[in-house]
Amino acid sequence: MNKQEAFNTAYAGVIKQGKPSATKSGGCLYRGPNRRKCGIGQLLTNKEAEGLDSRDTSSVRHLLRGGFLPNRFKSADVDFFEDLQSAHDQAADHSDFLDHFRNNMARVANHYKLKVPA
Numbered sequence: 001m002n003k004q005e006a007f008n009t010a011y012a013g014v015i016k017q018g019k020p021s022a023t024k025s026g027g028c029l030y031r032g033p034n035r036r037k038c039g040i041g042q043l044l045t046n047k048e049a050e051g052l053d054s055r056d057t058s059s060v061r062h063l064l065r066g067g068f069l070p071n072r073f074k075s076a077d078v079d080f081f082e083d084l085q086s087a088h089d090q091a092a093d094h095s096d097f098l099d100h101f102r103n104n105m106a107r108v109a110n111h112y113k114l115k116v117p118a
Contacts, residue, residue, distance in 0.1 A: 001072060003080055006043055007114050010084050011105050013042035020092035020101075028089040039084040044070075060085045083108045 001009075014020075014037070021032035021041055030041035031049045040060050041049060048070050052063070060081045063069045073081065087108050091100035102116075109116045 001043070003077070003112055004114050006080075007084070007105075007109065007112070008117050010039035010042045010088075011117055013037060014039055014088060014101055015098065018098060020088060020097050022092050026093060028085075028092050038088040040081060040088075043073075080108075080112060083111065 017036050019034075019036060021029045021036035021038040023029060023032065028038055029036075030044065030052050031037055032041075037044075044052075051068060058066075058068075060069070060073075061078055064073055064078055064081075087101060087104035091097050091104055094100045106116055108114070
């Protein structure tokens, strides 16, 4: 999966669910209640996500360093995955989550010279 494909998957998945993947107190989760997923959670299979339950609030960089994410993440740009994570997490606190998420993802797309899905 290249960056554009990962971006598209994360973007479309979060937009489709319409709400952040977070606890009731606002902590973001890779896989949250009501089957919601953050941007990184959208890129994980159910089996890959099973082992993250106790690490659900850890940064993607921490999970990569600890070997908790699949090998396909290790060969990619860690900063890119952190930016995908931040796009979701920074928008999660806002009542107009989707607007903030779209704006954050547009900045990620611009930075990495990607296209935002239509």
